[in-house]
Each structure stands twice: as structure tokens, then as C-alpha cells.
Amino acid sequence: MKVRSYGVVMALIAIAAALAAPLVADPFWMTLITQIYIYGLLALSVDLLLGHAGLYSLCQASFFAVAAYTTAILQVRYGYPTIVAAPAGLIAGTLLAVLYGSAVRTRGVYFILITIALGYIIWGAVYRWASFTGGDNGITNVPPPSVAGFSIASQTAYYYFVLTVVILCAFGYRILIRSPFGLSLRGIKGSESRMQSLGYRTTMHLYAAFVISGLIASLAGVLYVYYNRFINPVAASFQISVEVSLMAIVGGSGTIVGPFIGAGVFLGLRNWVSSFFELHTAVMGAVFIATVLWAPSGIVGLVERWRPGIGKPKDQP
Amino acid sequence: MHSGILQAINGVSFAALLFLLASGFTLSFGLMRVVNMAHGAYYLFGGYIGLSITRYTGSFALGVLGGGLAVIPLGYLIDRFLIRRTGENHLAQVLLTVGIAFVLGDVALKIWGGDSLKVPTPIELRGAIELPGGIIYPAYRFVLIVFSVFVGLSLWLLYRKTQIGAVVRAGVDDREIVSAIGINIDRLFVLVSALASFLAGMAGVVGGAFLTLYPGAEWEILVYALVVVIFGGLGSLEGAMIGALIVGLLDAYGRWLLPEFSYFVLFGPMAVLLLFRPRGIFGREG
Amino acid sequence: MTAAVAIDSLAKVFGGLRAVDRVSLEVALGERRALIGPNGAGKTTLFHCITGRMQPSSGSVKLFGDDITYLPEHQRTKLGMGRTFQITxxxxxxxxxxxxxxxxxxxxxxxxxxxxxxxxxxxxxxxxxxxxxxxxxxxxxxxxxxxxxxxxxxxxxxxxxxxxxPKVLFLDEPCAGLSPSERQRIFKMIRALPREITLVMIEHDMDVALGLADRVTVMNRGRVMAEGTPDEVQSNPEVRDVYFGHV
Structure with a gap:
């Protein structure tokens, strides 16, 4: 019980702080924090596979970008309202996940390489299919989202909108990972052979997880395009896919807050370093290296060591 | 008709370059089970260093050699002190080596700047060759094909016909066996890793002479190399040869016939192949 | 009456090696069968082929009369097949x-x-x-x-x-690596299982195998070399030579 109430208290504090943020933060910070929520959500989609199912997908940017591009193109080029464009984006991104899900037939390093290559298909498509996607320039002038005459135009309004979506997602995600299905994913991560002998068609479970992950990534993509008001091929790039998996790990894989903490640390650090140091990409590269070598269980993992109520695992035989 | 043949030569010469890069990648995976995403950065670094050497000495051959050699210590240090520590965790390897590639890329940007740079080729290679049928094609690309065939043949002989190649092949199949028969597997790792670095660095110089070198080139070429090894099967030298040809030709014809969808032309068949043979054409089960 | 498990000339070949060489055996409903044999006799490979972890090179596997040779593992579990692993x-x-x-x-x-x-x-x-x-x-x-x-x-x-x-339970060396007192505990647990569960177990420990089993199948070099009640098997001179001689 003690452990559980600790988590609830922390979550309430975090939500209260998030709700109060617009009262104290200036536009720069508001932009950054909104960005952290959106990337955190994308990192969460990575972590459903990474932290729970044990699959390392490196094509999450594809679902993110396809959702964002679909919404942007429908809204800007064809003039559809948000109520059509946003769900269409979600559906398009998720359908891509339904298609790409066949990658779960493979495991380990093959899965990693295949998802990298699949990710490049979308990047290549949005980059080269310029007549439809705008090529390098992308799609600009995406209007703010508006539903039934209400436009979520102001930065603060959109902040609260994103926050609401993220909290709802986190809540739903929590139910998902605590469900028998969620447990089955952790079972597969632990031992796929045993899961099969217990009666699970593991590939189908992984496939379902892959599609759900694609749905979450697509949601992040739709939120992103309305936040950014434009979209270009960078959103579909391999770099984004790697960065968000790093966020999930930096924060703490297998947790809900971890990916958001990771997004905060990563984006905050990049913003800060790039303000005074020319080689900021190199610094981010160093963060990758340092995380892998010294903090593979992430910030949440580091905190857990000192957290009350949870002992260190005893020595193994 | 002429353009069709031209594209074939384009494809084969690009394949020649891809083979240089992918052969090292696939061998180091086969033996050490390491996915090194910094391979593209080795290519870029080798290319830039070769460029500087060529400019300074005026010798393209020295540039190619120097670009390859310069990457060996870099690759060794990265292998020994960083990659080795990830064990067999492929995700950690990918993230780590991506991080390394970011660092190397940024350092290269700082040293050589952000413009596209072309490695100067010797005058003898600058002309064009006229083929029967009136097709005129840059001589350099033909030399590249010949060079790559030479490298491929040497690698193949080394791999298939020598004692050390036999040990490497045994190691690809089963590493414990190699350790068990008393071969110093660490020394073998260093050797293969040095070879892979050398090939990547050298590829950077010869590639930089017609594709030019610029920030981001390391990722573009790496993806092609990945597709080559996915087609051919990770760890297979013959697979890298066939894979390079497939990718080179698909890319050339894709760009020519369907410029907006050239990535589909390249990745579509790959995705289909993977559905039926997840380990590529020459990949082994297990 | 249909057998719980019926294996017909099952073989598994790795490269040139015949790990399991045309093995046929039948386990009756409710029977407790021990599978013994020296290391490398092909017991675990046979297990893997029966439970679906591996695909046999030839031959067939039937569960309660239904051919399950090519059925994926998870479906076998639904049909009532359970297993444990040698390596936990x-x-x-x-x-x-x-x-x-x-x-x-x-x-x-x-x-x-x-x-x-x-x-x-x-x-x-x-x-x-x-x-x-x-x-x-x-x-x-x-x-x-x-x-x-x-x-x-x-x-x-x-x-x-x-x-x-499970209606049929396959146990792959349930006592592997245990101390004598721990063995005893597992032994008692297995013994206390309801008799409706058909048991097939690989076991190195002779006392465990012979104390639990109704019948014993002895494997050597991928083949069945003897089969019978524990007494019959123990008194078989060939088995004594190959198996007990090694202990």
C-alpha cells in the first residue's frame, strides 16, 4: 500500500504542477513544455514495445509523421475541418502500423534493422513525393484546431488541450499495462518460449501491441502538427525515432512517467546546450553514449534505488 | 534503350561502392554480433580525411589508402572501449553507435564545414569511356567497378581459401567452437573490426569522389548499406555482393523511372522479401 | 482405446546428425512414463518435437488420436498439453x-x-x-x-x-540441479498429481524415474533401445550395460 500511495501522490503533484504551469511560465517555456508532452507521448508509444513487450521499434516516427501529414494535407490542401482531418490522421497512422506490424514476425536485431528500413520508406515518401507532401518544405500554414466553431488558438488553450489528452492517454495506458494483455507483453519480454507453451500465440500479442503503439504515436503526430502549425520530412526521420527511444530509456523504460521525464531532460538539455555551444549535436550524441553505458535503467531507475519501501534485489544464486 | 543501359551501369557502379561499405558491416555483425550504426560515420570520416590527404599530397591513391587507414584506430578505440561494453544487447549497440555517429558527424562538420566537398580524382580518371553503341560514361565509375570487384575477390579468397578466413567462418557459425579450439578470438575480433573500418573509410574516399561528402551523407549511405545486408542476409559476404547489386540496380532504375517513389522501389521489395525470408537471401536460420 | 500420446517413427536431423532416429512410442491415458538414457540420447530433442518447440524432420505425433505434428505450440497447449523446461x-x-x-x-x-x-x-x-x-x-x-x-x-x-x-504433462528433468532434499520435495509433488494427468518425464535420477513411472522407455543415440516396466528395464542386460554402467 505504501508504494502505491507514493505513486498516487507523485502523480497528483505532477498534474497540479502541470495545471499551474501557464500561470508562471513565459511563452518560451510554454512552447518547450508542450513539446515535451508531445514527444513524451511519442516516447510512451516506443516504450509500450520497448519496456513491456521487449521489441525495439525504430520506425515510430513513421506513424507520427503519417498522422501529422495526413491531418495537415487534409486541412490545408483540401480544406477539411479539424473534426475530419484529425481523426483521419489518427486512422492513417494506425493503418500504417497495421501494415508495418508484419515486422513482428522477426525478433531481435532483425526487427531493429527492418523497422529502421521501414521508417526510411516513409521518410523517402514525404521527402521525394514533393507534389503531394511539399518535399523538403513540407506543409505550412496549418490552422489551429477548431471544433464546432470553437478554435483552440491561444498557446495556453492548446497547452491545456494537449495536457488533457496526455493525462487521458496516461490513464488509459496504465489500465492497458495492468490488464491481462499488458501482463502478457511483459511475459513475452521475459520468455517468449514459455509464453508459447502456456498457450499464447505470441506473435499476435506483439502485433496488437505494435498497432496500439502506432495509434499512440499517431495521436502524438496529430497533436504535433497543430502545435507546430507546419510539418516537414524531419518529423519522419530516423533521428526522431532514435531520439524518442532514447527519451524512453533516459526517463526509465517500463514506467509511465519515464518517457515524459526523458523527453523533458532530452529537449531541455538540447535547448540549453544549443543556446551557447556550437557542437550541440555532439553533446546529444554523448548523452546517448552516457545513457547506454551508465544509466541503462534511466532516471526513474536511479530514483527507485533510493525510494522508500522497495528493497534492492537480493543477490542471485 | 541507351538510358536503360546507362542506368544499369549507374546501378552497378553504385553497387560497387555499397559493397565496399556493406561487406565490413556484415562481417563484423557475423563474427562479433555487433550492429554498428556508426559505420556511415566511418565512411564520412574516412572520406574527409582522404580528401584532405589528396589535397595535400596530390595523390588520390594515397588519399584512398590514408582515408581507410585513418579510420582503423578510430574504429578500434570505439570497439574496444564503448561497443564491447554493451555485450549482446542490440538496442544498446544501436543507441550507442548512433550517439557515436552524432558526435563524429558534428566534429566532421566543425572541421570540414557544411558544404558538399568532392574528393579530387586524378586526371587520368576524369575522362569518359565510349562503349560500343555510342554510350559515353565517366571512366571513374568503371574504375570503381573494377576496384570493387578486386576488393570483393580478395575478401572472398581471404574468407573462403585461407586459414584465417576459415576461422572467421567458424566464428560466424559458432563462436564457442572457435574459443574452444584455442584460437584467440579477441585478436580475431580486432582484425575483422580493423578490416571493416578500413573498408568503410576507403569507401568514403572513393564514394566522395562522385557522390561528394556533406553532413548527413553518413546516414544516407548507411541506410543503403543496411538494405544491402538485409537483402543479402546479415553476416554473409556473398549476400553483401548480391545485395549490393540488387540495391544498386533498384535504386538506379527507381530514380529513373519513378523518381518520386524511388524509395518504394527500393524498400518495397525488401519488405516483401522479409515477409518470406526474414534473414535475407543468404541468411542462415537459427 | 486411443493412446494419450502416440509417436510414429519420428526423426529429427541436424545437419548430418540424427538426434532422434525413427522413434515410435505410445503412452496410454493416465500412464506415467519415464524417458531415460545417457546424455545426448536425444530425449530433450524428442520432447521439443512432441511439444512443438521443434519441427520433426519426419514422422508424426498424435495427441488423443489427433495428428498434431505441425500444430503450433500454443494450440497444443489448448488441446491439453503442458510442459516444463530443463533449463528453468x-x-x-x-x-x-x-x-x-x-x-x-x-x-x-x-x-x-x-x-x-x-x-x-x-x-x-x-x-x-x-x-x-x-x-x-x-x-x-x-x-x-x-x-x-x-x-x-x-x-x-x-x-x-x-x-x-494439462491432460498430458511433459516434464523435462524436473529435478535437474536440485539438492537431495529439494528432489524429494518435487518428487512428492509429482507423485501427488491426480492420476488423470498422463505424465511423460525425462529424468536422470534413477530412483525418481523408477519410483514414479509405470513404464520406462530407454533411449540411446536417438533410438529407443528398451521399453517396459521399471523392473523389466532394470533387469535388461543391454540397458544395464549402456545406462547403468555409466552411472
Whole structure:
């Protein structure tokens, strides 16, 4: 019980702080924090596979970008309202996940390489299919989202909108990972052979997880395009896919807050370093290296060591 | 008709370059089970260093050699002190080596700047060759094909016909066996890793002479190399040869016939192949 | 009467090596069969081929008369086949109760429930606790498996297989690596299993094998070299030479 109430208290504090943020933060910070929520959500989609199912997908940017591009193109080029464009984006991104899900037939390093290559298909498509996607320039002038005459135009309004979506997602995600299905994913991560002998068609479970992950990534993509008001091929790039998996790990894989903490640390650090140091990409590269070598269980993992109520695992035989 | 043949030569010469890069990648995976995403950065670094050497000495051959050699210590240090520590965790390897590639890329940007740079080729290679049928094609690309065939043949002989190649092949199949028969597997790792670095660095110089070198080139070429090894099967030298040809030709014809969808032309068949043979054409089960 | 398990000239070839060489055997309903033989006799490979972990090179496997040779593993489990692994194969990152819950919902539709937490299924929890009690681990239900000793993990290994409610249970060296007192404990647990469960077990420990089994099959170099009651097998001179001579 003690452990559980600790988590609830922390979550309430975090939500209260998030709700109060617009009262104290200036536009720069508001932009950054909104960005952290959106990337955190994308990192969460990575972590459903990474932290729970044990699959390392490196094509999450594809679902993110396809959702964002679909919404942007429908809204800007064809003039559809948000109520059509946003769900269409979600559906398009998720359908891509339904298609790409066949990658779960493979495991380990093959899965990693295949998802990298699949990710490049979308990047290549949005980059080269310029007549439809705008090529390098992308799609600009995406209007703010508006539903039934209400436009979520102001930065603060959109902040609260994103926050609401993220909290709802986190809540739903929590139910998902605590469900028998969620447990089955952790079972597969632990031992796929045993899961099969217990009666699970593991590939189908992984496939379902892959599609759900694609749905979450697509949601992040739709939120992103309305936040950014434009979209270009960078959103579909391999770099984004790697960065968000790093966020999930930096924060703490297998947790809900971890990916958001990771997004905060990563984006905050990049913003800060790039303000005074020319080689900021190199610094981010160093963060990758340092995380892998010294903090593979992430910030949440580091905190857990000192957290009350949870002992260190005893020595193994 | 002429353009069709031209594209074939384009494809084969690009394949020649891809083979240089992918052969090292696939061998180091086969033996050490390491996915090194910094391979593209080795290519870029080798290319830039070769460029500087060529400019300074005026010798393209020295540039190619120097670009390859310069990457060996870099690759060794990265292998020994960083990659080795990830064990067999492929995700950690990918993230780590991506991080390394970011660092190397940024350092290269700082040293050589952000413009596209072309490695100067010797005058003898600058002309064009006229083929029967009136097709005129840059001589350099033909030399590249010949060079790559030479490298491929040497690698193949080394791999298939020598004692050390036999040990490497045994190691690809089963590493414990190699350790068990008393071969110093660490020394073998260093050797293969040095070879892979050398090939990547050298590829950077010869590639930089017609594709030019610029920030981001390391990722573009790496993806092609990945597709080559996915087609051919990770760890297979013959697979890298066939894979390079497939990718080179698909890319050339894709760009020519369907410029907006050239990535589909390249990745579509790959995705289909993977559905039926997840380990590529020459990949082994297990 | 149909046999619980019927294997007809099953073979498994690796490269040039015949790990299992045209093995045929039948296990009757409710029978307890021990599979013994020196290391490398092909026992575990045969097990893998029967349970679906590996695909046999030739031959067939029947479960209650149905041909299951090419059925995927998870479907065999649904038909009532359960197994344990020689190398302990449990979920070390989960709690004991969660381990059992995976086994319990694995054979029904509840494994697909995604919109309700596991805690909303009190029946699963109850079954899990009962399953743990059966192997003497009830008071550790909420500990992570990481904290278990090796012997306790072997007990959990057995509990996992039992909670898929198998009609035929395959045990791959259930006592592997255990101390004599731990062996005794597992031995008693297996002995206490309801007789309706058909048992096929690989066992190195002669006392365990002969104390539990109705019939014994002896394998050597991929083939069946003898089969019979424990007494018959023990008195078979050929078996004594190949097997008991090695001990």
C-alpha cells in the first residue's frame, strides 16, 4: 500500500504542477513544455514495445509523421475541418502500423534493422513525393484546431488541450499495462518460449501491441502538427525515432512517467546546450553514449534505488 | 534503350561502392554480433580525411589508402572501449553507435564545414569511356567497378581459401567452437573490426569522389548499406555482393523511372522479401 | 482405446546428425512414463518435437488420436498439453502470482482483455494462490521471482505447467540441479498429481524415474533401445550395460 500511495501522490503533484504551469511560465517555456508532452507521448508509444513487450521499434516516427501529414494535407490542401482531418490522421497512422506490424514476425536485431528500413520508406515518401507532401518544405500554414466553431488558438488553450489528452492517454495506458494483455507483453519480454507453451500465440500479442503503439504515436503526430502549425520530412526521420527511444530509456523504460521525464531532460538539455555551444549535436550524441553505458535503467531507475519501501534485489544464486 | 543501359551501369557502379561499405558491416555483425550504426560515420570520416590527404599530397591513391587507414584506430578505440561494453544487447549497440555517429558527424562538420566537398580524382580518371553503341560514361565509375570487384575477390579468397578466413567462418557459425579450439578470438575480433573500418573509410574516399561528402551523407549511405545486408542476409559476404547489386540496380532504375517513389522501389521489395525470408537471401536460420 | 500420446517413427536431423532416429512410442491415458538414457540420447530433442518447440524432420505425433505434428505450440497447449523446461523458464521480472496468472488466462479468452486491470479478476488471483499453495509457495505470492532460490524456481516451473490444466504433462528433468532434499520435495509433488494427468518425464535420477513411472522407455543415440516396466528395464542386460554402467 505504501508504494502505491507514493505513486498516487507523485502523480497528483505532477498534474497540479502541470495545471499551474501557464500561470508562471513565459511563452518560451510554454512552447518547450508542450513539446515535451508531445514527444513524451511519442516516447510512451516506443516504450509500450520497448519496456513491456521487449521489441525495439525504430520506425515510430513513421506513424507520427503519417498522422501529422495526413491531418495537415487534409486541412490545408483540401480544406477539411479539424473534426475530419484529425481523426483521419489518427486512422492513417494506425493503418500504417497495421501494415508495418508484419515486422513482428522477426525478433531481435532483425526487427531493429527492418523497422529502421521501414521508417526510411516513409521518410523517402514525404521527402521525394514533393507534389503531394511539399518535399523538403513540407506543409505550412496549418490552422489551429477548431471544433464546432470553437478554435483552440491561444498557446495556453492548446497547452491545456494537449495536457488533457496526455493525462487521458496516461490513464488509459496504465489500465492497458495492468490488464491481462499488458501482463502478457511483459511475459513475452521475459520468455517468449514459455509464453508459447502456456498457450499464447505470441506473435499476435506483439502485433496488437505494435498497432496500439502506432495509434499512440499517431495521436502524438496529430497533436504535433497543430502545435507546430507546419510539418516537414524531419518529423519522419530516423533521428526522431532514435531520439524518442532514447527519451524512453533516459526517463526509465517500463514506467509511465519515464518517457515524459526523458523527453523533458532530452529537449531541455538540447535547448540549453544549443543556446551557447556550437557542437550541440555532439553533446546529444554523448548523452546517448552516457545513457547506454551508465544509466541503462534511466532516471526513474536511479530514483527507485533510493525510494522508500522497495528493497534492492537480493543477490542471485 | 541507351538510358536503360546507362542506368544499369549507374546501378552497378553504385553497387560497387555499397559493397565496399556493406561487406565490413556484415562481417563484423557475423563474427562479433555487433550492429554498428556508426559505420556511415566511418565512411564520412574516412572520406574527409582522404580528401584532405589528396589535397595535400596530390595523390588520390594515397588519399584512398590514408582515408581507410585513418579510420582503423578510430574504429578500434570505439570497439574496444564503448561497443564491447554493451555485450549482446542490440538496442544498446544501436543507441550507442548512433550517439557515436552524432558526435563524429558534428566534429566532421566543425572541421570540414557544411558544404558538399568532392574528393579530387586524378586526371587520368576524369575522362569518359565510349562503349560500343555510342554510350559515353565517366571512366571513374568503371574504375570503381573494377576496384570493387578486386576488393570483393580478395575478401572472398581471404574468407573462403585461407586459414584465417576459415576461422572467421567458424566464428560466424559458432563462436564457442572457435574459443574452444584455442584460437584467440579477441585478436580475431580486432582484425575483422580493423578490416571493416578500413573498408568503410576507403569507401568514403572513393564514394566522395562522385557522390561528394556533406553532413548527413553518413546516414544516407548507411541506410543503403543496411538494405544491402538485409537483402543479402546479415553476416554473409556473398549476400553483401548480391545485395549490393540488387540495391544498386533498384535504386538506379527507381530514380529513373519513378523518381518520386524511388524509395518504394527500393524498400518495397525488401519488405516483401522479409515477409518470406526474414534473414535475407543468404541468411542462415537459427 | 486411443493412446494419450502416440509417436510414429519420428526423426529429427541436424545437419548430418540424427538426434532422434525413427522413434515410435505410445503412452496410454493416465500412464506415467519415464524417458531415460545417457546424455545426448536425444530425449530433450524428442520432447521439443512432441511439444512443438521443434519441427520433426519426419514422422508424426498424435495427441488423443489427433495428428498434431505441425500444430503450433500454443494450440497444443489448448488441446491439453503442458510442459516444463530443463533449463528453468519462468518470468523473473514478474511476481509469482503474475507468473501463475499468465498460465491461468493463457488458455482462455481472458488473455486478450486489455481494458480491465488484472486485479479486476479475483478468480484468477484465487486460482493463482491455490496453484502456488500446491507447490508450497503461497506465502511468496507477491515476491518477484528474482528473490526465489533455484529450488523454489523449479517448483514454480512445475506450477506454471500445472496451471494450464494439462491432460498430458511433459516434464523435462524436473529435478535437474536440485539438492537431495529439494528432489524429494518435487518428487512428492509429482507423485501427488491426480492420476488423470498422463505424465511423460525425462529424468536422470534413477530412483525418481523408477519410483514414479509405470513404464520406462530407454533411449540411446536417438533410438529407443528398451521399453517396459521399471523392473523389466532394470533387469535388461543391454540397458544395464549402456545406462547403468555409466552411472
Amino acid at each position: 523458464n519462468v518470468f523473473t521480472d514478474l511476481s509469482l502470482a503474475e507468473n501463475l496468472a499468465l498460465a491461468i488466462v493463457g488458455t482462455d479468452r481472458r488473455k486478450w482483455v486489455w481494458n480491465r486491470p488484472l486485479s479486476a479478476f479475483p478468480a484468477v488471483r484465487e486460482q493463482a494462490l491455490a496453484g502456488l499453495e500446491a507447490v508450497g509457495l503461497k506465502d511468496r505470492a507477491d515476491d518477484p521471482v528474482k528473490l526465489l532460490s533455484y529450488g523454489e524456481r523449479r517448483q514454480l516451473e512445475l506450477a506454471l505447467a500445472l496451471n494450464t490444466h
